[in-house]
């Protein structure tokens with residue numbers, strides 16, 4: 204029970220990687236506040252956390268809205284009395300080649316994926332600084348490191364998350380707040396199930412390990428960084444990509 208007596212907050216935890224992370228943290232002893240826009244699915248995640256014997260609260264919050272982010276952190280602290288671990292996972296895609304990409308698709312992706320991480324981090328570090336302890340893990344992407352045709356908005360947002368991660372790490376290291384990014388490669392979720400079979404086969408050929416990853420692979424890296432394994436690690440990007448980018 205690596206995370207016994209710890210309180211974690213996971214954004215975008217209604218499904219996919221965020222849900223798997225929330226359940227992994229709970230299975231390792233943490234009480235978990237989860238947030239998303241999709242309350243129906245989020246409540247299912249909360250039920251599964253409770254079934255693991257931990258406490259859970261499900262909070263409706265749009266990470267792109269700073270007021271929502273502040274209220275989400277406040278509710279977590281009011282209900283659980285602390286906040287030790289923040290996982291910034293909520294993210295969206297609005298893909299298209301640059302010449303066809305609409306301004307609103309650029310803005311939407313940057314608002315959720317980058318400003319969302321800023322909003323939630325700012326709200327959490329206010330409290331974590333006083334507590335003199337915190338573990339923040341941001342879910343970036345391989346695409347933020349390599350670029351990807353058709354994902355100008357997404358790759359820029361994830362590259363931004365990596366820069367933001369390093370700055371948060373520098374600003375708060377003296378308060379025992381670490382901040383790291385996990386950069387997944389291509390992982391089997393609804394986000395990647397939207398790709399055609401042909402694209403998925405082509406992708407797998409580019410991955411030295413020859414297959415897409417599972418949400419569990421990402422959650423394992425997050426658990427390591429959020430637990431004692433990450434105590435002296437900050438400002439790093441941990442790649443979970445089957446060797447696709449080295």
Ligand SMILES: NC(=O)c1ccc[n+]([C@@H]2O[C@H](COP(=O)([O-])OP(=O)(O)OC[C@H]3O[C@@H](n4cnc5c(N)ncnc54)[C@H](O)[C@@H]3O)[C@@H](O)[C@H]2O)c1
Pocket residue numbers: 214215216217218219220221238239240241264265266267292293294295315342343344345386387388389390391392393394395
């Ligand atoms: N699936 C992959 O291959 C892959 C690869 C690299 C990085 N990632 C990143 O991992 C994270 C999770 O991805 P996933 O594949 O599980 O995606 P997903 O679409 O299955 O889940 C994302 C969740 O975020 C929620 N969300 C979206 N906008 C939100 C907002 N404004 N406020 C709060 N919640 C919001 C959604 O409702 C959804 O539940 C994302 O940041 C994504 O960019 C995914």
